[in-house]
Every structure is written in structure tokens, then in C-alpha cells.
Amino acid sequence: MPRPEIKQITFSIDGREVTAPEGVMLVDGAKYGDVEIPVFCYEPKLGQPVGACRMCLVEIEGIPKLQTACSTPVRDGMVVHTQTERVHQAQRAVVEFLLVNHPLDCPVCDKGGECPLQDITYGWGPGTSRFIEPKRHFKKPLELSPLVAIDRERCILCYRCVRFSQEVSEDYQLILLERGASSFVGTFDGHPYVAPFSGNIIELCPVGALTSRAYRFRARPWDIEGAGTVCAGCAAQCNVELTVRDERVMRVLARDHEGVDDGWLCDKGRFSYQAANVDERITQPLVREGSELFPASWDKALAAASGALKKAGDRAAALADGTSTNEEAFLLQELLRGHLGSNHLSSRIYGEQPLDVQRALADPKLQATVPDLEFAHTVLLVDCDPIDDAPVWDLRIRKGIRRHGMKLAVASARPTALDSSASATLRFAPGAGEAFLVALDAALSGDGGNLGGAASAAGTNATAIREFVDALRARGEEIVIVYGERALRGQAGRALLNVASRLNLGGIAGAGLLELPATPNGRGVREAGFAPGHGPGYSTLAAPGLDAQGIAQALADGELHTIWLHNADPLRTHPNRRLWDRALHTAQTVIAVDSVMTDSIREHADVVFPAEAYPEKEGTLVHPDGRVQRLRPATARPRAVASLPGTGVRPLWQVISDISAALGHDEGVHISGAQASVKLFATVPFFEGLTLDEIGGRGVRWPERHDFVSPAWEPAKLEIPPAAPPAQDGALRLGTWRPLWANKDVDVSPILHFARARQIAELSPADAEALGVREGDRVAVRENGSSVEAGVKLRSAIPSGTVFLAEATKDDPVNVLTGALVTIERVAGASWEPSAVPQQLTPAAEGLSEMPPSAPLPIPPRELT
DSSP: OOOOOOOEEEEEETTEEEEEETTOBHHHHGGGGTOOOOOSSOOGGGSSOOOOSOTTEEEETTOSSOEETTSOBOOTTOEEESSSHHHHHHHHHHHHHHTSSOOOOTTTOTTTTSOHHHHHHHHHSOSSOOOOSOOOOOOSOEESSSSEEEOGGGOOOOOHHHHIIIIISOOOOEEEESOGGGOEEEETTSOOOOOTTTTHHHHHOSSSSEEETTTTTSOOGGGOEEEEEEOOSSTTOOEEEEEEETTEEEEEEEOOOTTTTTTOOOHHHHHGGGGGGSTTBOOSOEEEETTEEEEOOHHHHHHHHHHHHHHHGGGEEEEEOTTOOHHHHHHHHHIIIIIIOOOOEEOOSSOOOOHHHHHHHTOGGGBOOTTHHHHSSEEEEESOOHHHHSHHHHHHHHHHHHHHOOEEEEEESSOOTTGGGOSEEEEOOTTOHHHHHHHHHHHHHTOHHHHHHHHHHTTSOHHHHHHHHHHHHHSOSOEEEEEEGGGOOTTHHHHHHHHHHHTTGGGSTTOEEEEEOSSTTHHHHHHTTOSSSOBGGGBOOSSOOOOHHHHHHHHHTTSOOEEEEESOOHHHHSSOHHHHHHHHHHOSEEEEEESBOOHHHHHHOSEEEEOOOGGGOOEEEEOTTSEEEEEOOOSOOOOOOTTSTTOSOOOHHHHHHHHHHHTTOGGGOOSSHHHHHHHHHHHSGGGTTOOHHHHTTTOEEGGGTOOOOOOOOOOOOOOOOOOOOOOBTTBEEEEEEOOTTOSHHHHHOGGGGGGOOOOEEEEOHHHHHHHTOOTTEEEEEEETTEEEEEEEEEOTTSOTTEEEEESSOSSSOGGGOOSSEEEEEEEEEEEOOSOOSOSSOOBOSSSGGGSOOOOOOOOOSSOOO
């Protein structure tokens, strides 16, 4: 879809000629002339203005009444006055009206010192008040949600929070209750405002009415510093500003980047910063002696790790996950490949694709961008749900549908949060993403022979595939395909490239592919060479190594001796937990690098290196659209304590360099993180010429700078994959999904304890009735002698014959189940409460500390059918 053409017009404001884009609202157009017009309710990210607060009144020649600048678009030749007595009188009256009942508790308000109401009162207010009557009072503070507190008497009814809930996140939970002077913000049914994006209303609030429960009474503006960096919580890599006081992160704010996050954050990214300062934080090296891990000096831990790696040689392997930077991945692959001779490296959870496929998928001509999700004719989601994989993409897609008429098509095994907004949906069997893509390729190419067989293998039919293709093409040629990493199994990568070729996505501006990696920097670590099948920049290897599943099997069989887990926990995140458990038990040495103590480390690690939390990291990441972004340290790393010299947390690039030096490879030693970045940029061909200064705070998309040489893709007929096993004899097909909240940082962050992912069995009502279970029951999901307990959640959109369980939960891990079919039995006498959060908003008697604590609650993205 063509982006809106920007035409410049000229208008006059306060006697000066100003040039601005045609159609922008006057409040924004005035800024081009360095004129500030005060606003409360206006926020362009919320969509069309509502003109509710009347603070932006201005005088326009030719119009007798004052006009709201937030809802009046600029016109060529318009003459505007913002400094007349008439305007001043109106603005003073509005401020005076807003302060009639405002409590004026600036000395104790968290917003004090950074409050728009405070600033506007000083700049545009009357300076005195004629009102001496008592002000209104509400019980305060009120727990609007486990994350947000509300002081209702401070609210100026700007509608920002309500509009966000109804027009941006579309969870429709917040409304204004009562009328007139008694109006206040609340939820329709009095239940807590629990949603993946609820924290955004704190930042939107122009007064101190909505405050963060985690930040409340923790700091004042003159106590803090702001530090810009990138959130490493998921593949969306949102730009953030960290509020720092006394070397601790106190809160996380959005750092608006239109090309990445559009100024929004999910609650996981906004609140999980607490994981950097919890008791579970690892702040010193650990070495196993006997059956226990004991604190050790850096010299001892480095000697133990380097000795084990030297002994293992080419029988060493490594996994990377979490907040691994490009530099760490590059240096670690250099350590294993260049110094140990091992190519057994993996960052993919669901298996690798052939090198020619990976190169073709990285072709700059095929790379879509995040803004394309808003402006494309059609967006196709394949086996992914952005609300869990990259939450702000969910908001971007909704914005495209709402504002630009973009059409959405969803093809997945599990119903997504965006199904209700989609023009076309298609369900395939769990794990049948490969078969679906082969069927889609056949339908686009007119290959009727492959279509029927592939569609049947995917658990659907040829007619449904053809109708889906017609819907996909109906809107226009600009199509963006967003695919999850879990979809790339078997021939799925080739099928996806065939589809892209048949739709000519590489030749149409605004069209292309976007992968949603399973790890936050999945694309970056692969481009840095951390993969079994290629080196840095997708360079060819003489002998490819083993993927993650192969590494596990080789460790279990004794063919590999040592494994380096770099921010990785395969027992929690990878398929086949039993195999990984046996592999880690059998391994001679397990070297773990992590910031938080986990059960896997406690049980299996022989050497533990403390990792930096992302606010302490320096390095670069690669966004899924190819944008190289920079992590900047906002706080100092935990230092060594006097009683334990030689401990503390070191940069991971330094740890890897020290081990290289211990192995006798001085050329691998780096004296700074910037030096590691320079070496990375010089080695990866399409990073050539990049500098940290150029990357700066906005990042650089390498596909716009370099033509990565990849042979033209020629579609070829593909084999029909094996059919997905049908549900039979009371057994259901097993599908999995990874919730946004299934993460160790969420587990340990106190403010997010209520959100920790618990195991849920999602069933269709028909299957539940046949099995004799109801919502809230606790069931045992069994397969081949293994069992997982889960609470039952009924969803009418779940296909019959299928059950979905959550991946990567700390308790009741689904990866103990390895088969495609499972049986379900009700656990007698057990029940599961879907919500233990107080069901009514409960005001505290005095202060926030008296709010009832929030108990564990699995958060669905929104109520789905």
C-alpha cells in the first residue's frame, strides 16, 4: 500500500511563516515554527483526536470561535494566533477548572517534577485560584491492576488511558465510570486491568493519576538519570530508556522509534527489569565440588572451564539463547571453531535449515520492515502469534487494520489473539506448518497433484487452501509474510521461498518476509556465525556440525564431552527434556553462563559464569528486519565484595577472551567491547563499514546498506511431508505454544509474580464434554509413560481433537512429552483457579504497602473465543 504522500504547505502562526506537512494537526504543525501549544488529551499515537481537555484553544482568522489545535488540521494560508488575550483567558480558565478538585499533592506525587499539568499550570495558568471550597476525595491508592495504582482525585479526565485500552490494545477493559464531577477511570466489571500492555497507560497519563506500583515512592526526577538502550526481552527489541538511581534500574520507559516499536512497550519489557536485583541473581563464579556449587574466584573458574574445553577439543558444543549479543556469539563461535575445532553450535530451538535456504531468506530484497506491517495490503501470519513472540507487532498490525485498511490472514495450528481481526483464517494440525507451506506453494503454482496430498497432510483440505489463497491475493500485491521459527522444519524454508517467489515479494516495495525468532537475538547470533551449518555472514564450512537435537543425542551417547550453555536452558526451552536431562547428566563438563540461578544450573552445571543483565550489557543485536541496534550499559555490573576478592560480574566478551588466552590463543584476546564489535563488523561481509557511532541510538538496517549476494531462488516441486497423525481412540493431537510470560526474568521479578506462566491445557468444549472435564479442572496429560498436570481452559476456537499446552513453563514442563498424541484424565479432587488476583478493585486504607498482594495468575493476551 503506498505510503501517504507528504505535501508541504505554508501557514502563519503568531506572525511568522511556517512550512509543515499538509493535514497534520495544528498542535503538531506549530512545532515546525517553534511554537508550543499546551495539550493534555492529545496524543497522536492514540489515533484521531477527541478535543476533550480544551487546553489547546487557539484563534484562527476567519473563524469566530476559538478552535482546538489538536483537532484542527493545518491548511495553506491559515493564520493562527496563540498569544492573544482571548486565548490566554481561555487557557487560564481551563487550568483553573482542572485545578478545582485536583488535590495539589505535588510534594508527594510521583509525577512531581515531570508532570505536564504542573508545567502547564506554571506556563499557562492564572497563578491564583478563586476556589476555597473543599476538594473531592476518593479512597486512595486504588489497585487498578497488580502493576498500576490509581489516585482517582488526580485524574483530569483526558481519556488517554481509556482510548489506549479501546483503540490501541483493543482489550476494551478501561472505561469512565459515573458522570460529571464523580467520573473516574475503572474497568467495566470492577475486575483488575490485566492485559499485556497495561503499563503503557502509566506513561500516557499527563498527571499523577496512574502510577507504577513498582516505581511508586522510589525516586524523584532530581534523583535519577535516563539511559537509552534496547530491551532484550523478546525479538521485538523495543527501544527503551532506563531510569537509574544509585546504580539500580528503577523503571523502564519507551524510547519512541517509529521503525521498531512505535513508542509502545509490553508489560514484560516494562517490568522485568527487577530481575537484575533479586536474590536469585548470580554475582560471582561458581565451581562444583562434589555435588554442590561453591563460590570461586575468577581465576579458579576460568582455569576449570579452559581445562575442560582443552580436554574436550572438537568434542565440545555450545548453545546460545536469551540476551546473547552479536559480539558474544561471534567470539564464542570463534573459540569453538578456531581454537577447539568444533562446529557444534546452535541457537535454534526447532532445528536448522540448509545453508542455501538461510542465505536466500536473508536476501535484502525479501526483507520486510516493521512499518510494512502497518502499510502492506495484506499481512500473513504463519504459525506464530505476535502477542507472545513480539508483542508490539500485535499493536502494529491492529493499527494497520484500523487506520489503513490492511487485511490480515492467519494460518496457524492454535487460534491467535488476532483471529478476530483477520479477514481469513486457516487451521492446520499441530506441527504441520511445513505441510501447510507446501500446500500453499502448490495452490499458488497450480500444482493440483501436490495440493491435495499436502493439504491432507496439514490436516486441512485443498478447497480451504484455495479459498485462503484467494483471500490472500484479494487486497493487492503488497504482502508481508510473518513466520515463526517453529514453522521452519523440514522443507518449510524451501516452501516459504517458493511462496515468496510466486508472489514476487522480492520485486515489490513494501512486501517481503519477517521471521519471528524464538530467541531475542536469534537473527543476530546466526549472522555472527553461531550456527552448525555456516560461519559468520553465512560463510561456507568444510564440515557442518550438529544442531541442538544432535548435540543432545551426542552428549547422551558420550560422543561429545563438554557443553557451553550461553544464557541457554535446554531443559526448559528445547523439545525432548528427557534426552536433554540424560545429555547433561552424561556430559563430563557443563559450563553455564547466566544472570539468574535456575534449577538446571543448580543440578547440572560444573562451572558457572555470572552474566550481565541487559541493563549492564554493551554490544549489538540484530532486529528481525535486519536493523543492527546497540545495547548500552545503563548501570554498573555487580562488583566484587571485599570479603571475596576476584569475584563480581565481568563482561561476557571478556570472559570468552580470557578463556581463549588460557587456551594459548592470544590473538583472540580483546581489551574492550568496542574492539570486539570492530572485529565482528570486519568479519561479517554485510556489516562491513558499520561503526558503533553510526548505529547510535536508532540503529542501522544492513539490508539497506549492502547487497548480500544470494543466488536467485528458483521454485522447485517439493515432496509431500508425512501426514499429521489424526486424533483417535480417545487420544488428542498435542500442540504447544510459548506464552509471553514463560521466562526466567518474569519468574524472579517480584512485581510480575502474578504473571508467571502456569501450565494450561486448552481444549475445545466438545472434547472437554467427551472427556468429562470442565473449565477449572486439573487434568493429567499423558504420553508414553510421561505425564504433565495442567489446568483446563476451554476455547471454542480450538479445533476438535487437539489439546494445546504451554512451553517453557517452570513447573509441569511440556517437553517431557515427545509424542504427537496424548491422553487426558481428570485429576480427582484437584481444581485450578484461573485467577487468584482480587476480583474487585480494592482500595488500601493507607499507602500502597497495604494493597493486597497479587497471587499467581496466567495472563491471556485478551479473552479469546
